[in-house]
Amino acid sequence: MSRAFNFSPGPATLPEPVLRQAQAEMLEWRNARASVVELSHRGPEFLQVARQAEADLRMLLSIPDDYAVLFLQGGATAQQALIALNFAAPGQQADYVLTGHWGLTALKQAAPYVDARIAADGETGGYRDIPPRAGWRLSDDAAYVHYTANETIHGVEFREVPEVGNVPLFADFSSSIAAEPLDVSKFGLIYAGAQKNLGPVGIAVVIVRRDLLERAGQPRAPIFDYRAHLAGESMLNTPPTWNWYLLGLTVKWMLDEGGVAEFARRNARKAALLYQAIDGSGGFYRNEVAPAARSRMNVPFFLHDPALDAAFLGEAAEAGLISLKGHRVLGGMRASIYNAMPEAGVQALAAFMRDFQQRHG
């Protein structure tokens, strides 16, 4: 067998050089005479791994010094509960902008702790566009405004950071962090599960403006306290060391490849190629998202005849293109084309789509 082009939405494909380095170091990390996964998180070797990963991530994303970076467990979903506990008074209003499945998940995780309001909801349009900013119902008293930068299921992405006034803007960037340059200073908090664009599963990143950590929040266990995690350098308890290490390798790879500016160019080319393959198919394939809101990272599409879905998936797999089945919420197909997906993979997919259409059209 050989490696396929893997369009999985997350966990997702990793850069092959990262996997090869992890493979080479699996039994012994440098001179440690042990694997990274066996090293104490408090020993000098792992501290070096952890600190280098943070320094590289700060460089990759141009994170200002007045922002703290946390490396945590629980994925993005746990952060969706923790942001309410850490930054809102009990029952305080928080405004949620919904542009797909994950925005609603964020609201549900916070709902036990805050007065979670829907400021805008794209559901009436089938989550095919971003509700116009003018119609958002925001409160000046809200603890924060939350939105989902990229919706992995519905394939809807904000291409600009919305203006929300003085209330801190919180955003789930799980599936589009590092996809292009971003002005972090526009945000109060950014969080992301790493398993899409930052590498491995099992670790999440929180980037938070330091002054917000002075908010009292709500009664909570120390392990749910971001301030405590920061004071403990994200080692309040044993962190997921190997995952942190793999994140570091992936971030370093992105820097070596040219950083987010270069990935923005590659991602624009990849997305354009794939949407052209869909739009140019004369209706054989379709994507219903408004062009200005189309995701560069997750491209859902449907065959004109769902009876062809199984053949499409089977033949694609034979052609070395895997994990193209759409999310069960939407059905159809979905190609996730994160930073680690090479342009050759998207070219191969577009070519396969044309070929499949010729044979089944």
Added chain:
Amino acid sequence: MSRAFNFSPGPATLPEPVLRQAQAEMLEWRNARASVVELSHRGPEFLQVARQAEADLRMLLSIPDDYAVLFLQGGATAQQALIALNFAAPGQQADYVLTGHWGLTALKQAAPYVDARIAADGETGGYRDIPPRAGWRLSDDAAYVHYTANETIHGVEFREVPEVGNVPLFADFSSSIAAEPLDVSKFGLIYAGAQKNLGPVGIAVVIVRRDLLERAGQPRAPIFDYRAHLAGESMLNTPPTWNWYLLGLTVKWMLDEGGVAEFARRNARKAALLYQAIDGSGGFYRNEVAPAARSRMNVPFFLHDPALDAAFLGEAAEAGLISLKGHRVLGGMRASIYNAMPEAGVQALAAFMRDFQQRHG
């Protein structure tokens, strides 16, 4: 370089065959044409990995069918908060038996949610023994009784499961799960971070009697709800797939080696050898824990002259024996000798200790 005997308390040494298999499969898992770390958690390949790991863990630990098994993030520490949220009414009493550092941590994590009472505290004796059962102050109204089966810092271990009447017994087994046969049916709940005796960091196991999951608990986010995690087969959100996979490989290795009965024999021999090396040193080395409460997993010891500590650690490392420095709370030395530490490692340590004493005694 070559691999050393690694006495790290956790993350800890892994069986070399497990690391070699993970290395061999790093770029491609079986016929998946992708690494395990790249596979969707909802795809058939990873579901196979996850279910096999649970089946093997159930066999290894003889877990009865009326107990659920959860694979979660956040380590043992997050579970210490979550057990209060899931199994106690707001402010309900919960009884904690403290025999070291981690029992107190467990109490602190639960304290925001329950009336956490200290039922017994070994601190007055410097955590060198287990407070006699007759003196424990337990309430019939408590939501649960919590104890720490093995204290990794103080090296104090319960060798029998305490009788606590009708209140469910909850226990932190992070550092001694699978060290010997255990009657799970005596417990309401057992939890363990995996990074000591079950393999990798970044994943924790919760074994809970199913009827307890019907307790209302307290208002909490869905991601903090054990019932929801069970309903979602521990995939309520993206689980730490690679860590789960490595746990599965480690559990399978333990089964292949003969299961917990065999590890109980090996662990008894390893611990006896090391305590003999300490007790037989004429005071050059000392361990102050009452013999009946001495841990088989973590053996803290002190040199008669702390000025020799640096030389001991340096010469040990040269002899291929690493991570022997004691926890900062206690100082001195500590040898963690979990299931994956071969008897040859403990033999080498005991021989080194004798040799060091001859040269520096």
